[in-house]
Amino acid sequence: MLSKDYFSRVPAQQIVLNNTGKQYEYILATKGKDYAMVYSFIGQNLSIDASKLGFKANKAKWFKPADGGIQKAKFKKKGNILSFNPPGKTERGNDWVLIIEN
Numbered sequence: 001m002l003s004k005d006y007f008s009r010v011p012a013q014q015i016v017l018n019n020t021g022k023q024y025e026y027i028l029a030t031k032g033k034d035y036a037m038v039y040s041f042i043g044q045n046l047s048i049d050a051s052k053l054g055f056k057a058n059k060a061k062w063f064k065p066a067d068g069g070i071q072k073a074k075f076k077k078k079g080n081i082l083s084f085n086p087p088g089k090t091e092r093g094n095d096w097v098l099i100i101e102n
Helices: none
Strands: 028-031 035-040 046-049 059-064 069-072 075-078 081-084 096-101
Touching: 035 046, 046 096
Parallel strands: none
Antiparallel strands: 028 035, 035 096, 046 081, 059 069, 059 096, 075 081
16 A cells, blocks of 8 residues: 555545445545555455546556455456456455556
8 A cells, every 4th residue: 555655646436336335335445647546344346447547457456454465456357347356255354455557
């Protein structure tokens, strides 16, 4: 998270599709010039509207806040929709930050 400039980030909820969850199921998003970060507290599947990123999504990775681990993120693309599936089960405390980069 600190690998990207904090002060150039802006809220980016518009990039997250079907974000109707309440409390722990709500997904948070922010973006900068050539990256976006999307946070899920329960590790649910994510759908991102690539047309609203402002850059071409060339790579993605998962960041695990609990231990600082990083894993490559695979995604499926259908039109402008990018679909991601975080590691582990969808459950409270399986939090991940998806980092999408140009």
